[in-house]
Each structure stands twice: as C-alpha cells, then as structure tokens.
Amino acid sequence: MSSTATATKKQQASSGPVLDWAAGHGPVTGALSATTGAFAVATTGAATHMPPGWALAVGAAGALGHTVVGLRVRNAGRTLATRAASWLVGAGWTTWAMTHGPLTWAALGSLATIGVGIGAAARSSALLEEAREEEAIAAEQREIARELSAERRAIAAEWVERIQRICSISVRVVGVEMWPTGAGYSLDLEPQGGITYDRIAQYSVQLSADARLPHGCTASAGPGIHQGRTIMDVTTVNVLKEDCPYPEEYGPLSVLSGVPWGVRTNGEIVSAYLREQCALVVGPTGSGKTNMVHTILAGFARAEDVLTWVIDLNAGSAGLPWVLPAVNGELNSQDGKPVRPGVDWLASSYEEAVLMLDAALAIGLHRKKAYQDLLAKANTDLLPISSKIPQILLVIDEGAEILVSTDRQMKQLAKKILEVIRMLRAMGIRTVLTALGATGSVLGNLMIRREGKVRVALTGGETEGMDLGKMFPGRRGLRVDQAPYKGSGFMGTPESPAALFKSWRILPNQIRDITVATSDRHPRLDDVSAKAAGPAYARRWDAERTAWMRDLTLTDADHGNDSDAGSGGLNLTALRESEAEQVTPEEAMLRKFREQIDAQFGTAPEPQAPEQVDGPPAAGGLNLSALRGEQDSPAQQAALALLLAAGREGTGASAIARALSAEHGTSRQTVVGWLRDWVKDGTAVRIGEGTKARYVHRQHAPEQPPGD
Numbered sequence: 007m008s009s010t011a012t013a014t015k016k017q018q019a020s021s022g023p024v025l026d027w028a029a030g031h032g033p034v035t036g037a038l039s040a041t042t043g044a045f046a047v048a049t050t051g052a053a054t055h056m057p058p059g060w061a062l063a064v065g066a067a068g069a070l071g072h073t074v075v076g077l078r079v080r081n082a083g084r085t086l087a088t089r090a091a092s093w094l095v096g097a098g099w100t101t102w103a104m105t106h107g108p109l110t111w112a113a114l115g116s117l118a119t120i121g122v123g124i125g126a127a128a129r130s131s132a133l134l135e136e137a138r139e140e141e142a143i144a145a146e147q148r149e150i151a152r153e154l155s156a157e158r159r160a161i162a163a164e165w166v167e168r169i170q171r172i173c174s175i176s177v178r179v180v181g182v183e184m185w186p187t188g189a190g191y192s193l194d195l196e197p198q199g200g201i202t203y204d205r206i207a208q209y210s211v212q213l214s215a216d217a218r219l220p221h222g223c224t225a226s227a228g229p230g231i232h233q234g235r236t237i238m239d240v241t242t243v244n245v246l247k248e249d250c251p252y253p254e255e256y257g258p259l260s261v262l263s264g265v266p267w268g269v270r271t272n273g274e275i276v277s278a279y280l281r282e283q284c285a286l287v288v289g290p291t292g293s294g295k296t297n298m299v300h301t302i303l304a305g306f307a308r309a310e311d312v313l314t315w316v317i318d319l320n321a322g323s324a325g326l327p328w329v330l331p332a333v334n335g336e337l338n339s340q341d342g343k344p345v346r347p348g349v350d351w352l353a354s355s356y357e358e359a360v361l362m363l364d365a366a367l368a369i370g371l372h373r374k375k376a377y378q379d380l381l382a383k384a385n386t387d388l389l390p391i392s393s394k395i396p397q398i399l400l401v402i403d404e405g406a407e408i409l410v411s412t413d414r415q416m417k418q419l420a421k422k423i424l425e426v427i428r429m430l431r432a433m434g435i436r437t438v439l440t441a442l443g444a445t446g447s448v449l450g451n452l453m454i455r456r457e458g459k460v461r462v463a464l465t466g467g468e469t470e471g472m473d474l475g476k477m478f479p480g481r482r483g484l485r486v487d488q489a490p491y492k493g494s495g496f497m498g499t500p501e502s503p504a505a506l507f508k509s510w511r512i513l514p515n516q517i518r519d520i521t522v523a524t525s526d527r528h529p530r531l532d533d534v535s536a537k538a539a540g541p542a543y544a545r546r547w548d549a550e551r552t553a554w555m556r557d558l559t560l561t562d563a564d565h566g567n568d569s570d571a572g573s574g575g576l577n578l579t580a581l582r583e584s585e586a587e588q589v590t591p592e593e594a595m596l597r598k599f600r601e602q603i604d605a606q607f608g609t610a611p612e613p614q615a616p617e618q619v620d621g622p623p624a625a626g627g628l629n630l631s632a633l634r635g636e637q638d639s640p641a642q643q644a645a646l647a648l649l650l651a652a653g654r655e656g657t658g659a660s661a662i663a664r665a666l667s668a669e670h671g672t673s674r675q676t677v678v679g680w681l682r683d684w685v686k687d688g689t690a691v692r693i694g695e696g697t698k699a700r701y702v703h704r705q706h707a708p709e710q711p712p713g714d
C-alpha cells in the first residue's frame with residue numbers, strides 16, 4: 007500500500023466516520039442534514055448578527071435549484087413540491103430563529119418537528135418515485151409485448167389467409183415462435199377437418215413464392231405434436247449462403263447421444279444418431295462432400311465410444327488428414343505424448359478394404375457369441391456400447407458407387423459391405439456411405455433404404471442425379487435450387503424430418519487441432535473384438551501396410567510444390583529454364599520436387615547407402631509410436647523379446663525376421679520399421695555403422711541416447 011493511502015486511512019480513523027457528501031440523501035439523513043444545517047446557520051447567524059433575510063434568500067434559491075434539477079430528471083410533482091417545501095420551511099425557521107434566538111425551547115422544539123416532517127415527506131416521495139419507476143418499466147415491457155404480439159398476430163393472420171387461398175385448407179394458428187437467430191419463424195398450426203401436415207407440405211413452393219421469400223428461403227410444413235397439428239417453418243433470411251465454421255469447442259461426444267453434423271436454417275444443430283442407423287451422404291463433385299466427410303470424421307473422433315474405420319479407394323484421401331500429421335510426428339500434445347491418429351484404420355486399396363470388412367464381420371459375429379451374458383444381464387439385444395466396447399463406424403467414401411459397380415473386385419467388396427449393413431446393427435458396427443449422386447441404383451437397394459435412414463443430400467445447385475423425392479420419401483417441396491451453395495443441402499434422419507441444412511466448414515488446421523484434442527479420448531478395441539479381428543487389425547499400422555502413406559506424402563509434397571509454383575508464376579520460369587536445358591517439364595518438376603524434399607528433410611543426417619539397406623527407412627517414414635500399445639502384435643512382442651535377449655551384443659533386422667518368419671511370417675521390412683520406431687522412441691539404440699549396424703535394447707545400451 008502506498009504511503010499516501012496509509013496516511014489518508016490513518017487520518018480517517020482518527021477523525022471519526024467519513025461522510026460522503028456526494029452521496030444522495032435518504033429520508034432520515036436528508037431530514038437530519040436539513041435541520042442540523044438550519045440550526046448551524048441560525049446559531050452562527052444570530053451570533054454574528056447576520057441579516058435574517060439572507061437565510062430566506064438562500065432557502066428560496068435552494069428550492070428553485072432543486073425544482074429545476076428535479077424537472078430535468080423527471081421527478082414526480084409531489085417529489086418536487088416536497089423538496090422545495092423542505093428548503094423553504096428550513097429557510098423560514100432559520101430566519102425566524104435568527105430574529106428570536108435559536109437557543110430557546112420553542113426554537114429547538116419547532117426545529118425537531120420540522121425535521122420529523124421533512125423526513126416523513128421525503129420517505130413518502132421516495133416511495134412514490136420507486137413505484138413510478140417500476141410502473142414505467144412495466145409499461146415499456148407491455149408496449150414491447152404488444153408490438154411483438156401485434157407482429158405475431160399479423161403473421162398468423164397472413165398465413166391463415168395464404169393457406170386458405172393457396173391450399174384451400176382452413177387452419178387455426180396455435181402459436182408463432184420467432185427464431186432467436188432472427189432468420190425466420192415457426193407457426194404451430196391446427197388444420198381444420200382432420201387434414202394432416204403433408205397436404206400443406208405439397209404447396210411449399212407456392213406458399214414460399216406467395217410469401218415473397220428470398221431465394222434459398224422456404225416455408226416447409228412438418229408434423230406437429232400430434233397428427234392434427236402441423237409446424238410450418240418459414241425462413242426469411244438465407245443463412246445457407248454464409249459459411250458456418252465448425253465449432254471451436256471439441257468436447258467429448260457419444261454415438262448414443264448423437265453426433266452433430268451441421269445446422270438447420272433456424273440455427274438448430276442437426277445430429278446423426280448412428281447407434282442403429284447407417285448413413286448415406288450424397289454430393290456431386292464440388293458440392294462440399296469431402297468437407298462434409300471431414301466434419302463427420304471430426305464428430306466420430308470426438309466421440310469416446312467410437313472407433314472410425316475409413317475405406318477410400320481414391321488413395322485414402324478422405325482419411326489421410328486424420329492420420330498423416332499424427333504419424334509424421336507433426337503434432338504435439340500438451341503433455342508431450344505422441345498423438346494418435348483421428349481414425350483407427352485407413353484402407354486405400356482393395357486388399358486392405360477386404361481385410362477391414364472381414365475384420366468387421368468377424369468382430370460382429372464374435373461379439374454376438376462372446377457377449378451373450380452381457381446382453382442377458384442388460385436385458386437387451388442391442389450390445390451396450392461404451393468406451394469399453396466401442397461402436398465401429400465404417401466410413402466408405404464413394405461406397406454407394408462400390409455397391410452398384412459391375413467390376414468383379416468391387417462386387418466382392420459390395421457383398422461384404424451389404425453383409426455388414428445387414429447383420430451387424432445390434433453388435434455396434436454401422437456404416438456411413440458417401441455417393442456422388444442419389445441415383446435410383448443406389449437408393450433402389452433395399453438394404454440402403456431400410457438401414458440407411460440418416461441421409462444427407464449436398465446439392466451445391468447440382469440437379470443431375472439428385473432425386474430428392476427418392477432420397478427423402480414423403481417429404482415434399484424440397485427443391486435443389488433452394489440450396490445452391492457449397493456445403494448446403496438437405497438432411498433428414500428418423501428424429502428430424504428432411505429439411506434444408508448447412509454442413510459446417512472445417513479447415514485443415516481444425517482437423518489437426520481435433521486430432522490432438524481427441525488423441526487421449528479414442529477407445530481401444532475390446533479384447534473380444536481384437537481377438538476376433540486377429541492380426542489383420544493388430545498389424546494395420548505395419549510398415550509394409552502403411553508404406554503407401556509414405557509414398558503419398560511425397561506425392562502430395564510434389565503437388566503442393568507444383569501448385570505453389572504455378573500461383574507464384576515460378577512454374578513458367580522453371581519450364582523456360584528446363585526448355586533451355588533440353589529437360590522435359592516432368593524432369594524439371596521432379597528436380598524441383600527433390601530440392602523441396604532436401605530442403606524439408608535435409609536437416610537429418612543423410613544415411614550412407616549400405617546403412618540404408620539395413621537401417622530404418624529414410625525421411626518421410628511414419629512415426630507410429632503413439633500406436634505402440636494397441637498395435638503390438640504377438641510378432642512385434644516376440645521381436646522385442648529377441649532384442650532384449652540379444653543383450654549388449656544386440657541384433658539386426660535380418661536376424662529378427664529370420665527368427666520370426668516360421669511362426670509369424672514377418673518380413674524383414676516390417677522388422678526394419680519396428681526397429682526404426684524403437685530407436686525413435688528410445689526403446690532401442692542403434693550401434694555401429696553400415697553393415698556392422700546392430701540394435702541394442704535400451705536396458706543393455708552402453709549409454710542412454712541423449713534427448714530421449
């Protein structure tokens with residue numbers, strides 16, 4: 007505390023209570039102040055022979071000043087009169103007391119009486135002021151309510167008349183609710199004569215046009231709280247036009263309480279409930295389908311009871327942003343632990359997809375048997391999903407196209423996908439299929455129609471192959487041109503009838519942030535399921551099975567370099583130079599690409615050629631240490647045991663592979679990958695160079711590698 011402040015405080019403590027002269031007066035302090043003031047002036051005035059008329063003049067000035075100020079702040083007439091009277095009475099007493107002497111019983115008695123009188127009058131005028139203020143607030147609120155209900159009444163009357171004129175249906179309006187987003191309102195209607203909502207829904211287009219709604223806005227009728235009621239949602243502002251960013255809050259979700267996928271025109275969040283349902287997301291090229299897949303994967307990554315498996319035969323691109331940054335070691339968690347990928351398994355080839363679908367089928371069938379007791383105890387035929395027994399959600403990009411393909415291999419995949427859809431609902435395995443178009447051949451499939459009732463159509467204004475009538479049977483009045491913007495379209499679920507919808511826009515940095523934020527949250531596959539899935543699952547991150555990701559990283563870098571150069575104009579220069587040197591554009595691009603790789607990875611020591619043969623793969627390798635615990639297959643555990651047994655002498659990839667080949671069929675390349683990871687995470691130390699290089703378990707290492 008400063009010395010001045012301390013001094014002030016001490017002074018206050020020694021000079022009694024501090025009076026705040028700036029504070030307003032209550033009835034008691036007001037009266038006290040008036041009477042003591044008057045008494046002081048009268049005694050001082052009488053002692054100093056002050057002319058008594060002065061007190062009267064001061065009182066008159068005080069009464070006038072208070073009245074002016076009171077009028078300005080709109081005090082009640084009674085308050086003004088009370089205050090002016092207080093000043094005048096006080097001044098009158100002072101004048102009289104100065105003439106006759108203030109220190110007489112008559113003077114003091116009359117002053118006390120005046121004090122009590124002023125106090126009482128002030129109290130009653132304060133109460134009056136308070137009541138006046140409350141009444142003013144209530145009147146203002148009544149006025150707002152009157153205006154609002156006048157607006158609602160006008161809206162109700164307008165729609166009663168419109169529905170009568172256009173649909174020839176009489177309705178009673180039970181309520182009008184204005185949306186808090188200000189983007190429209192809902193009418194709760196009671197059609198007369200037993201008419202149901204679908205009769206009004208037929209006229210959605212005409213009603214929207216008649217109401218002169220802006221483009222992209224609709225008046226759509228849906229079911230109300232019972233069959234005799236209808237809810238009419240009227241959008242007046244086109245929110246589909248604007249970008250809706252994926253919410254920055256990445257808190258935990260559950261498949262049981264729904265995973266949010268986007269927003270309705272009234273700002274309401276629409277969720278997909280996929281415990282029992284499969285989903286179909288249709289979107290032609292450029293409609294925002296890829297973005298929507300990432301939004302879906304984001305929701306699954308956030309769920310504590312979901313393992314996401316992705317099949318994308320288009321080079322795995324749908325799942326890669328959820329895997330590569332994590333396995334490339336580009337992401338850092340707060341506690342410094344390695345970050346786990348946002349999807350649990352990613353298949354980009356037919357062979358891997360077969361492994362995945364077979365694993366899913368094996369898990370489903372085994373769960374049915376192994377969890378009999380659990381189902382009996384829970385008295386249910388639906389496997390109780392939790393973080394201990396997670397739901398597996400299979401996202402198959404362009405899966406609908408696989409289902410209708412005539413290619414032999416695709417037909418085999420299709421058979422397995424349909425089997426998963428048909429058989430594994432109760433055992434907690436569901437699919438999300440995407441499709442480029444809502445064609446009859448996709449929706450003609452009974453299994454899709456029956457099991458896939460969570461449906462999204464991203465139209466992006468595309469009418470080709472966009473049969474909304476087939477996508478959302480029973481929902482009339484949905485037109486592609488109502489949602490011509492990227493990421494906009496229609497979504498319908500068993501819980502929420504099909505209506506306009508906008509998928510959240512998710513950006514690459516959010517995918518990374520969500521991967522980090524959810525790294526600790528992903529469940530592990532339950533033992534029963536892991537056993538059923540076998541090595542196909544346990545070894546899904548093996549080097550040889552994820553080698554394509556490494557290759558793809560390089561290819562992506564290549565593309566990135568190319569486009570950057572193009573946008574910056576450098577590409578042309580490069581081509582001109584290459585022409586001059588008689589080098590083809592492809593060669594020039596390759597050289598540029600190599601330069602970029604060198605620039606990016608050149609900080610790591612360049613391994614010698616012979617070392618490369620025996621050592622870990624060069625730059626661009628994947629860091630799978632985050633997956634160590636879950637993916638340690640029996641073969642990997644055996645390899646670790648061999649490394650440990652090799653003691654201070656250590657061992658090499660070839661020796662380990664030879665020892666494992668009979669029982670596990672492990673290749674040398676796989677062992678190289680493990681050894682590289684173990685060196686990275688400090689489990690093993692590499693000793694010696696070239697052909698003499700060997701690996702020693704850290705327990706036997708001569709000294710700990712620095713920084714690990």
Ligand SMILES: Nc1ncnc2c1ncn2[C@@H]1O[C@H](COP(=O)(O)OP(=O)(O)OP(=O)(O)O)[C@@H](O)[C@H]1O
Nearest residue numbers: 249290291292293294295296297492493509510511
């Ligand atoms: N929900 C959205 N909100 C706003 N803009 C979006 C949304 N989704 C996508 N876009 C925009 O549309 C562009 C194309 O999106 P996206 O790549 O997801 O489409 P696509 O249908 O998968 O097309 P393609 O098959 O060509 O990749 C994006 O770059 C983005 O600019």
